[in-house]
Amino acid sequence: MPRERIWGLAFLVPALLFFGAFSIYPMLYSFYISLFKYDLLSPKVYIGLENYRSLIGDPLFLNSLKVTLIYVFGASVPVWFLSLGLALLLNGGLRAKGLFRTLFFIPVVMSLVVVSMIWKQLYQPYGPVNQFLNTLLHTQIQADWTANKDLALPGLILVNIWKNLGYFMVIYLAGLQAIPLTVYEAARIDGAGAWAQFRYMTLPLLKPTTAFVMIVSIINAFNAFATIFVMTKGGPGDSTRVLSLLLYETAFDFLKMGRAAAISVVIFAIILVLTLLQLKLTKANHTS
């Protein structure tokens, strides 16, 4: 083996060890304990696929799956369009665009727990969100968004969008700035207008960025936990009990570690399928 390759591997070892110990091993261990009945305090009992079988037809799990899919759709799709729109706006000749970029990015660096506590206050019956809506729409809303069956899930989705928008905006900004200006110059010479340039030049060239934004935003939404745990704990009823929260409750409130591990494997499988599907679609579009 060439000496450079040995050195390369040597430098990779710390990262590989870290990744192996804190990502690969827990993942494999989750698969392993999903085949056991295990309550943390007694020895594990092997039960094969029973934990998976019991999830099928369990109304709690199915409800959580439905809530998760709504949450993921609501928290990721708008972000794709909004972050692209913002990036286009802040990539142009807007004044004080640096300030706006910073303002939109601030929520990204804030602690999730702090963000959740702030929004919980904003959503109070006489809080600023209701006051704003009542002034704007001449309504009399006095609901606490986190305790209201119709508003709790949209409220959480809104927080997720607000928190992550800045991050995806920055990704799109990087994508936009990587497109050579000569491409647009050539298009303008050929008589392409602003819309045609966006439709036929910008969008296709942003395809890898878009694929990244779509995949990462979906994964983030699937893994959302802290905001929901702090703001609603899954309530009212089961209105906001996403799979990650059900997983936590199953593990630490109900002490069913094997079943919780099975839920984590299901989440992993769903994310994997969606990611592969998106990559395939993006690739197919690219080829066509």
Added chain:
Amino acid sequence: MVRRVVGLSLVLVILLSLITGCSGSQKPADSAKPGTADKVKVTFWKHNQEPGNSVTRRLIAEYVKEHPNVEVTIDDSIPLSDYNSKLLVALSGGNGPDIFDLFDPSFPMFIQKGVIEPLDAKNLGFGSMDEVQKAYIPNALKPFEGSDGKVYALPIETNGWSMYINTRHFKEAGLDPVKDAPKTWADMAKVAQRLTKVENGKMVRAGFTWPLKLESGWYLLTFGPVLYGNGASILSNDDKGNEAAINSPKAVEALQIWYDMIYTQKTATPDFGTYTSNNPNVDFAEERLSMWMAGPWAVATLKGTPVEKNFAVIPVPSVNGKNRSVATNAWGWVVNSKADPKVKAEAWKLMAYLASKPEVWLKDAGYLQPRTSLMQSQVAKEFPYLDVFLDDMSHGRPRLRHVQYGEITASVVRALQNTMLKNVPPKQSLDAAADEINKILKSK
């Protein structure tokens, strides 16, 4: 050559730092006294809550000063929401603390798994367990009893959830806080209606509300008096059976009482209030809410608030004026059964010391430790409404005691939320909960 040595050293440094970083070296939150090799080292965990943390640290420091052979490492940094999960993970990994606090619903499971040790009367400084029992008021140690009849903890705090009322609001509404204090839940609704204030279509003051926005524990502590007081229970045979009874006609009536209070008598709106689990008494303290249920611990939280001089505590109402049922909750100190025998012996002695200062706990933390000696003390005499709290506690009933407490109560709370926040009829919510509970009991 030099480049090779430098490169190799760099890789070694990274590897070493990684290995030492992963070695789990634990920095104690507080070491009460620097230790030497011959000292007995005791680890002590407590969920993070002031003023309890400060009192604990102060008393442990005093104990260590008197017992220089003991070194106590305290971790009181874990918030309540994470406490149980962190404790379970530590215990399952064999790194659990030697002495820790535990709340009453956890006892059946911890006892069944053999995680905690029954009280050791001798090391606690008593002649026998009878003497330990006699040191506390009757039934005070019940929440910490196992099905084997043994007691596993000494109480840190015991709470009966009584009714706090705003006397100024009563007078304003032409009510006498003593004469007109509600004795039944029906009275409660009528009085609360008179205390409720609506201005320009906005409810600016609620007469009474259930803690609908708080954790499951609060639901159970406030639904319990109505449920058990109406002769119903969560499980068959007064919670001792192995079948759900939460959809019995009496239980449905109890939930109907809950529902009517908010939706029929409109004593509050379903999502009224700015209270959170960090500050559950804020609406009562700031006089936006006229009546609220809480334990003796709440007295300390009302100091310096607008309601400080305008509140009284009255007994919890009953359904029919006769069968009063009051929900109780308790925290106790326990000893890890896996601890080294030498450490265990010291842990019992430390626990005995902490439990021997009930006046300090009541005065400085507002924690009511039901020791018989406390009741005659000056501190107890000066504690507001202690007679009401104690009288309520004599009708006390702890929350459900079951090894599957977490799962069963999650179903009950879901049913309560479905009715109270999603308008599902009580019978339908409770039927669904009963189905879930029966499945849970079978999955044991």
